[in-house]
Amino acid sequence: MNKMQSWSVAQLQETDPYEFEKLLAQLFRNMGYLVEETQLSRDRGIDLIIRIDHFGLTHTWIVQAKRYTDSVGVKAIREYSSLRHRDRVDGVIIVTTSHFTKEAQEEAAEHNVKLIDGNLLAGMLNHYLPSGNTADQSAGVPGEDDRKPESSTVLRIGEEIISREIVSLEKERYTMVISNKNIFFKKETNGLLSKKESVELRILLKDLIGIHVEKQHLFLIAGRKDLTVYPLSGKSKDKIAEILENLRPEYIRGEHLILSSRKSSSMTILTNKRLVLLEIGDSITKEIMLSKIVEMEVEGGFLKRDRLMISESSAGMNKHYLEVDDIHRWKEKIEQNVKVN
Known part of the structure; x- marks a missing residue:
């Protein structure tokens, strides 16, 4: 049987930041914690929220990941120690792949901030999550494959x-x-x-x-x-x-769509506010605000395709020509919305 490779500080420092957070999430799951890794928490300067229940008492911790090679100083401790008051949690855990300065350790001790440096983290991983075995080992705790796919989507409060x-x-x-x-x-x-x-x-x-x-x-x-x-x-x-x-x-x-027509890569769009001609995947090539339209007339005749002449009052009188299928319907819809505007 091949001996399983151990986690090392050097290996952790080379890990992709996204994968490093995933690794920490799996570590805490294997330790028995329920882990929340949502974009909502990251918006508040948090990487993970972990919870564990002991006989009906729930303890909640905020986890901040620092995949550094340089030491973590007192500034980071002060920055994240305040989160425990703002988010009403039991404490803050700062995890780094490097080490903490003496001043940082003293500051952390005063503010109930728990520190996990690179050596301690490697030891925890080797115990709870041996390299090459990332499966969830804690009974009853959902692992990566058990979560619904949409849990990784950036969701807001009330969003489903x-x-x-x-x-x-x-x-x-x-x-x-x-x-x-x-x-x-x-x-x-x-x-x-x-x-x-x-x-x-x-x-x-x-x-x-x-x-x-x-x-x-x-x-x-x-x-x-x-x-x-x-x-x-x-x-x-x-x-x-x-x-x-x-x-x-x-x-x-x-603003909402009233009519639309496509010809190859060009699209004509009528909303309740404007008439727009654009190239798909590109910028607007022509825009007429409905409030500026003063006159419209269908032009055409024998062997000629009907087109709609639109007079626009904007820095003088401008004329535009619109060629779409069912031109009379377009004229009717434009007139209806011009009256509203």
């Missing part, structure tokens, strides 16, 4: 996952996570200890203007000042369209 779908966006494969507040596009890569999911793109649901649906594609139209079109494809296209349609009350409170 609605669906996870595999899609193609600009020829790249993503997991599209739809919540009641956000749309995430995530990629999965293999890490040292586990599969790592990274959020490559996030669209706030309130910034979604609407969706344009075609037989093979679904286009998300989003933005505030500048609009962006995200072309999606995949087997779950229709399901995604249905979910986003059901979520319309969450994003139609402000």
Whole structure:
């Protein structure tokens, strides 16, 4: 039987920061703690929150990871010791791959801050998590593989996952996570200890203007000042369209889509505020605020395709020509929203 390699300080210092946090989370799980590794905690300057229950009494600790080669000084102790008062926890644990200065150790002793240096950490890992064996060894404590996939998504208070779908966006494969507040596009890569999911793109649901649906594609139209079109494809296209349609009350409170038309890589978009022409994946090429439109007329005739002439009052009188299918419907919808504006 081959002898299992021991963890060393040098090995820990070379570990990827993301994997180092994952390693600490698994260590504390194997020690019997319930571990929370959420982006919400990181927003408050925290890497992990660990809890353990003894006969009905729950003890909660904040864990801060410092994957350093240089020593950790008193400044870090003072910075993180205050978290135990702000977050109403029992104490703070600072873990480093290096060591703590004498002043840092004295400061920690005064403020109930527990310190784990590189040598102690390596010893703990060799006892609870031998190198090469990252499986959860504590009965009844959920391990990495037992957690729901959405637990690694950046969720806010009151946010709930609605669906996870595999899609193609600009020829790249993503997991599209739809919540009641956000749309995430995530990629999965293999890490040292586990599969790592990274959020490559996030669209706030309130910034979604609407969706344009075609037989093979679904286009998300989003933005505030500048609009962006995200072309999606995949087997779950229709399901995604249905979910986003059901979520319309969450994003139609402000600017929202009235009509849209696509020709090759160009898209014409009518919202309740403006008429926009843009190239998919690029910036807006033309924008007309509905409040500036003073006149419209359908032009055309024999052997000529109908087009809509739009007169805009902006630094003088400007004329624009719009060519889309069902031009009379577009004219009607523009007129209706011009009156509102």
